[in-house]
Amino acid sequence: MRRWASLFAVLALTCRATDRGAAAGPAHRIVSLAPSITELLFALGAGGQVVGRTVYCLYPPAARAVPSVGDGLNPSVEAVAARHPDLVVLYRSPQTEMAARQLEALGIRTMMLRHDRLEDVARTAQRLGRATGHAATGDSIARTIDSLLAPPIPVPAVRIAYVVWDAPPIVIGGGSFLDELAARAGAANVFHDLSTPSATVAIETIASRDPDWIAIVRDSAGAPPPAWAARREWRTIRAVREGRFLVLPADLFGQPSPRAPEAVALMRQLLSR
Amino acid sequence: MKWLGLILALLAATLAAIVLGPASVPAGELLHSPIFWELRLPRALLGLLVGGSLGVAGASLQSLVRNPLADPFLLGLSGGAGLGAVSAIALHLGGAWTLPLAAFAGALLALGLVFRLGLVAGSVLDPRVLLLGGVAVGAFCGAVTTAIVTLAEASELRNAFLWLWGGLSGASWQTVTLMAVYVPLPLVVLLAAARPLDLLTLGEEPARHLGADVLATRRRVYLAASLLTAAAVAVTGVIGFVGLIVPHLGRALFGGRHRVLLPASFLAGGILLVLADTLARTAVAPRELPVGIVTALVGVPLFVLLLRRWTAD
Numbered sequence: 291m292r293r294w295a296s297l298f299a300v301l302a303l304t305c306r307a308t309d310r311g312a313a314a315g316p317a318h319r320i321v322s323l324a325p326s327i328t329e330l331l332f333a334l335g336a337g338g339q340v341v342g343r344t345v346y347c348l349y350p351p352a353a354r355a356v357p358s359v360g361d362g363l364n365p366s367v368e369a370v371a372a373r374h375p376d377l378v379v380l381y382r383s384p385q386t387e388m389a390a391r392q393l394e395a396l397g398i399r400t401m402m403l404r405h406d407r408l409e410d411v412a413r414t415a416q417r418l419g420r421a422t423g424h425a426a427t428g429d430s431i432a433r434t435i436d437s438l439l440a441p442p443i444p445v446p447a448v449r450i451a452y453v454v455w456d457a458p459p460i461v462i463g464g465g466s467f468l469d470e471l472a473a474r475a476g477a478a479n480v481f482h483d484l485s486t487p488s489a490t491v492a493i494e495t496i497a498s499r500d501p502d503w504i505a506i507v508r509d510s511a512g513a514p515p516p517a518w519a520a521r522r523e524w525r526t527i528r529a530v531r532e533g534r535f536l537v538l539p540a541d542l543f544g545q546p547s548p549r550a551p552e553a554v555a556l557m558r559q560l561l562s563r
Numbered sequence: 564m565k566w567l568g569l570i571l572a573l574l575a576a577t578l579a580a581i582v583l584g585p586a587s588v589p590a591g592e593l594l595h596s597p598i599f600w601e602l603r604l605p606r607a608l609l610g611l612l613v614g615g616s617l618g619v620a621g622a623s624l625q626s627l628v629r630n631p632l633a634d635p636f637l638l639g640l641s642g643g644a645g646l647g648a649v650s651a652i653a654l655h656l657g658g659a660w661t662l663p664l665a666a667f668a669g670a671l672l673a674l675g676l677v678f679r680l681g682l683v684a685g686s687v688l689d690p691r692v693l694l695l696g697g698v699a700v701g702a703f704c705g706a707v708t709t710a711i712v713t714l715a716e717a718s719e720l721r722n723a724f725l726w727l728w729g730g731l732s733g734a735s736w737q738t739v740t741l742m743a744v745y746v747p748l749p750l751v752v753l754l755a756a757a758r759p760l761d762l763l764t765l766g767e768e769p770a771r772h773l774g775a776d777v778l779a780t781r782r783r784v785y786l787a788a789s790l791l792t793a794a795a796v797a798v799t800g801v802i803g804f805v806g807l808i809v810p811h812l813g814r815a816l817f818g819g820r821h822r823v824l825l826p827a828s829f830l831a832g833g834i835l836l837v838l839a840d841t842l843a844r845t846a847v848a849p850r851e852l853p854v855g856i857v858t859a860l861v862g863v864p865l866f867v868l869l870l871r872r873w874t875a876d
Contacts, residue, residue, distance in 0.1 A: 361713075457662065458725055458732040458851065484850065490725070491585075492732065494602050495849045498586030523605070523735045526597045 316423030317377030317399070321370050323362035324381040326405050326545040328353050330415055331379075333431060333548045336422040342373040349541045367392045377421060379403060406487065408470050411435050411546050431548045438474060438551050446478035448561055450536060451501035451529075456518040458490045467546040472505070474550075475557035497526045503561070504529045505536040507543045536560055565816055569830045573611075576837040580607035583841055585848040606734035610840050611833035612742040613731070613795045614805055616750075618832020619825050620788040620795075621806030622813060623753050626760045626821065627784045628690035635792035635806035638697030638785075642704030643673025644796040645727050649708045653715040662726060663738075663797040669704070670793035676700045678785065687767075688781040729800035729855040731840050738798045745794050749787035750829070756784050757821035764819065802855050804862040805832050811869050835862065 321342035322328040328347035331340050337352055344362035347353050359369040362381060367389050370378055378393050380386040382402040390400040401421065405414050412435035419428015450472055452462035462468045463484030472479045480499040481489065504527070506516060515535045524530050538560075542553045581593070581603045588596045620635040627633075647669020651661050680696035681688040726733075759780040762770040771777055795802070813828040839857040846852060 455725070458730050458853075460725070481849070489850045490732075490853070491849055492602075492844050492851050494598055494844070495585040495851075497598060497602070499849075521735060523601050526601045 317375075317421055319373065319375045319377070320422065321359060321373050321375040321378045322347065323359075323365050323370070323379060323386065324403075324405065325349065325362075326411075326547065327379045327381070327403065327414070327418070328356075329545065329547055330405075330411070330418055330431075331422065334415065334419050334422060334424040334427045336418070336424050339422055341375060342370060349544075349547075362386075365389045367396075371396055371398065377401060379418070381405065405546060406465070406467065408435060408439060408467050408546060408550050411467075411548055411550065412439075415548060435548065435550060438554065439470075443473045444476045446473070447476045448478070448502040449480050449500070450477045450503040450505050451480045451496055451499065452505045452507070453496070454488060454507065456516065456524070459493055459496065460488050460490050461496065463487060463489050467550075468505075468507075468543065471543070471550065471553050471557060474554045475561060477503070477557070477561060493523055493526065497528075501527075501529050503534045503536045505538055507538050507540050509540050513537050569827065569834070572834050573830055576834045576841070577607050577611070580610065580837050580841045583845050585844060601736075602734075605736050605739045606731050606840065607837055608739045609734040609742065609798065610731050610837040612739065612746055613799050613802065614809075614832040614834070614836025615829035616742075616746055616791040616795045616832070617802065617806040617836070618809035618813070618828035618830075619750060619753060620791040621832075622810035622821070622824055622828040623756075623760065623784050623788045624806075625810050626764050627781060627788070628694055629764065629766075630690065630694065631811065632807070633694070634803070635788065635795075636801055636803065637701075638693060638789065639673040639677050639700035639704065640670045640789060640792050640796060641727075641801040642701035642708070643669040643671070643676075644793070644801065645669065646704040646708045646711075647672070648727060649711050653711050663733075666727075666800075667793055667797035670789075670796055673700050673704060674786075674789045674793060678789075681785070687778045688785060693785070725853075727800045728853045729802040730843070730851075730853055731799055731836075732851070733798065742794060742798060746791065749791045750825075752783055752787040753791075754822070754825055756780055756787075757825060760784060760821045761819075800855075802836065802858060804855070804858045804866075805836055808862040808866050809835060811866065815869060815872070 318339055319341045320331060320336065320339050322331055322340055323344055325344065325347045328340065328343045329349050331337060332350050332353060340356050342359040343353055343356045345358045345360060346362065357373065359373060360366050363383060364385050370393065375398055377399050379401045380390055382404045386402065390402055393400050403414055404410065412432040415431035415435070416428045419425045452468055454460050454462060461481045462479065463486045464479065464482040465485050466487035469479045469482055480501045515533065518524050519530050519535070538557065542549060542556065547553070581599060582590070584598070584603055586598050588598055593599050617635055621633070624635060624638065625631055625633045644666040647665040647667070648662050651665035656665070677693060677696045677700050681693045686692050759770070759775040762773050762775040763777065763780060767777055809828050809832040810824070812831055813824050817823045817827045835858065836854070839861055840854050843852040843854045843857045
C-alpha cells in the first residue's frame with residue numbers, strides 16, 4: 291500500500307508540470323488559459339506580454355484590457371492560435387491535454403500547470419518567471435509565499451466552514467487553498483478532513499460540526515449575508531443564527547494567488563472583530 | 564396483506580430517515596432537536612411526496628403511452644425545467660424561489676409544446692406523437708441549455724447543473740407545504756381516470772367500444788401526470804428511475820388495475836425515494852451523494868430482477 295502511495299506521489303510530482311516545445315528565450319506573446327495564471331503573469335510584470343486570456347480572467351483590472359479567447363478549460367484552439375502566441379499556459383486537465391497537443395501541432399509552445407495549492411503558486415511563479423524573462427520577480431514571489439508557509443501552522447482560535455453554494459450545500463474541503471488560507475489565519479476549517487477541494491454535504495452535517503463562522507466568497511467585501519441565511523433549515527446552524535458571516539472578496543479569495551499573505555492578513559483582521 | 568407490508572415499509576423508511584443522519588442526535592433528545600424538526604422531518608416528508616408523485620406520474624404515463632419504458636421525464640419535462648433554471652441564473656434573477664419557479668415555468672413550457680404537438684393534424688394525443696414530441700422538445704431544450712451554459716459567464720451555472728441532478732437538500736417546511744397543497748389535485752384527477760386508463764391499456768379501439776372517452780382521458784392523464792412531475796422537478800430537480808421502476812414494482816405486486824396500482828405506486832415511490840435519500844445522506848458521510856445516483860444504484864438491480872422474471876415467464 292505504502293509503496294503504491296509513494297509511486298503515485300512520484301508520478302504526481304513529475305506529471306505536475308510539463309513544458310512542451312522548444313524553449314527558446316523568454317516568451318513575448320503569451321495566452322493564459324486560467325485566471326490564477328493570468329494574475330500571476332501580471333504580478334511577475336509580464337502583463338504587457340499577455341496577448342490572450344479567458345473570459346474569467348478579471349484580476350488585475352488591467353487584465354480586462356487583454357482580448358479574451360473564451361473558455362480556459364475547454365479552449366478554442368483556433369481562437370488561441372489567432373492571437374499568434376509563442377507560449378500558451380494551460381491548467382492541466384484531460385480536456386486541456388488535447389488542446390495542448392493541437393497547439394503544439396501548430397508549432398506553439400505550451401506549458402501545463404496544476405495550480406491548486408499555495409505551494410503551487412510559489413513553484414509556478416518561478417517557472418513562469420523564467421519562461422517570461424522575469425526570473426528575479428518570480429523568485430521573489432516564491433520567497434514571499436514560502437515565508438508564509440514556512441512557520442508552523444498557528445493553533446486555531448476559531449472554527450469556520452466555507453459555504454460556496456446552498457442548493458445542494460457545497461463546502462470547501464482540505465484539498466483547497468482556501469483551507470490553507472484559513473489555517474494560516476488561525477482558523478480551522480471544520481471540513482479539513484475532506485481531502486477534495488470541495489464537497490456536497492447535508493445542512494445537518496454543517497450544523498453538527500458547529501463552526502463559529504460561515505465563510506462565503508462574494509464579489510465585494512461589504513456584501514450582505516446570502517439570502518439562504520434567512521431560511522429556517524439553515525438556521526439550525528449556530529453561526530447562521532448568530533449572523534456570524536465572514537464575507538471574503540472574490541478577487542482575493544477566488545483563486546490561489548501571489549497575494550495570499552494579503553488574504554491571510556485580511557482574514558485575520560475580519561476574524562478579530 | 565400486501566398493503567399492510569407496504570404501509571409497514573413506509574413507516575420503517577420514514578423512521579430510518581428521521582433517526583439516521585450524519586449528525587448524532589441521542590434518541591431521547593430527538594424530539595427537541597431542531598435537526599429533527601427543521602431538517603430530517605421536512606426532508607422525509609418531501610421525499611414521500613416527491614417520490615409518490617413520480618411513482619404515480621410514471622404509472623399513469625406508462626399506461627397512457629402504452630410503453631413500459633415511459634418515465635415522467637421522457638416527455639421533455641426535465642429538459643424544459645433545466646432550461647428554465649439555467650435561464651434564470653444566466654439572467655441573474657435573484658431570490659430564494661427563483662430556481663424552483665423558473666424550473667416549473669420551463670417544465671410547463673415543455674409540457675405545453677408537447678401537448679400541442681400531440682394535437683397536430685387531428686392526432687388524438689397519439690402515444691407515438693407524444694413520445695417523439697417529448698424526445699424532440701427535451702433535446703431542443705437541452706441544446707439551448709448547453710448553448711447558454713457555454714456562452715454565459717456566470718460561474719454559478721455549474722452549480723445549477725448540480726441542482727438539476729436532483730436531491731432533497733432543499734427540503735423545508737415551505738416546500739413540504741407547497742407540495743402537500745399542490746399534489747392532491749392532480750392525484751385525484753389521475754385516480755378518477757383509473758377505469759378509463761384500465762380500458763386504454765387494451766388499446767384505443769377496444770377502449771372506445773367499451774365506452775371510454777379516449778381524447779378526454781388522454782388529455783387529463785397527460786396534463787395531471789406532467790403537472791405532478793413539473794412540481795417535483797421544481798422542488799428537487801430531476802430524480803431518475805423512481806418514475807420508471809416503481810410502476811413495474813407496483814404491477815408485479817398488485818396487478819395492472821389502476822385503482823390499486825396508482826395508490827400502490829404512490830406509496831412505493833415515496834418509500835424508494837426516502838430510503839435512497841437516507842442512503843445518500845449517510846453512506847459516504849460527511850459527504851452526500853446526489854440522490855438520483857442512489858435511486859439508480861438501488862433501482863436498477865431491482866429492475867433487472869423484474870426483467871429476469873418477465874423473460875422467465
